[in-house]
Amino acid sequence: MNVLSRKVVQELGEIFTEISEDPNVITVIVTGAGNRAFMAGADIKEFPSWLEKSEEELMQLTMEIHQTFNMIEHLKKPTIAALNGITLGGGCELALAFDIRIAEEQVQIGLPEVKLGLFPGGGGTQRLPRLIGPAKAKELMFTGEPISAAEALKIGLINQVTENGKALESAIVMAKKITANSLQALSRIKEAVNKGIDTSFDQAIDLEAQLLTEVFQTEDIREGVQAFIEKRKPSYKHR
Structure with missing residues (x-):
């Protein structure tokens, strides 16, 4: 059991x-x-x-x-x-x-x-x-x-x-x-939801902004944007 x-x-x-x-x-x-x-x-x-x-x-x-x-x-x-x-x-x-x-x-x-x-x-x-x-x-x-x-x-x-x-x-x-999605984005979605739900809305928005700033520094977002422009599926390295 x-x-x-x-x-x-x-x-x-x-x-x-x-x-x-x-x-x-x-x-x-x-x-x-x-x-x-x-x-x-x-x-x-x-x-x-x-x-x-x-x-x-x-x-x-x-x-x-x-x-x-x-x-x-x-x-x-x-x-x-x-x-x-x-x-x-x-x-x-x-x-x-x-x-x-x-x-x-x-x-x-x-x-x-x-x-x-x-x-x-x-x-x-x-x-x-x-x-x-x-x-x-x-x-x-x-x-x-x-x-x-x-x-x-x-x-x-x-x-x-x-x-x-x-x-x-x-x-x-x-x-x-x-x-099929980037772990860099997935992990930040999870963090934003898990932490944000127990804080005020303003604090949660600040957290979301911080995490969005971080994800823009990753290799995967460059791949995701480039794949969209080239009309192909992205190949993420989760970095």
Whole structure:
């Protein structure tokens, strides 16, 4: 069921560190093994040991999750989560750290932590309201009830619904479209949106202007403009 164990969190951190440093990777897709779950949530079997830990130890464990999810959210490359099965709890929170979410019709997505007497602790209380608004986010977290892929699309929680078994295929199609563009531009779009949304409009516009000034210093913009003039497809070097 692809549970979010401490080992999985560590492995995600390791692979995304590699991805961040690999110049050959432009767009990243993550999906779940098998066809039952993208990720079913936290590893509940670990929770009894958590009950015995000190406040300091619990804070350390929680921050390990935040550090990994923050790394994914702020990766300077576009990311797509291909949701190929149930996406609950920590799995939903992981998906929220991605730029784009594509879900199969079968998918149930939600944050059921309240039913265990706790609440989303992997960024769900912060990322979900920013994505779908505070009222709907509170409803999903207060009730703990999952919603269908169709409902998730309706409220803006996911970007696209596909037939069962087609999430990864659709993600690859989208990734190819994205990867045809310059990473110099893509990374600045992501930075402008991610940082700008948490600042005032005037500060966000200043950030956009700064990033636009930077992109005009890249090799790729010269290639893009020249390709347009010559009526051909650009060949970006991502520099």
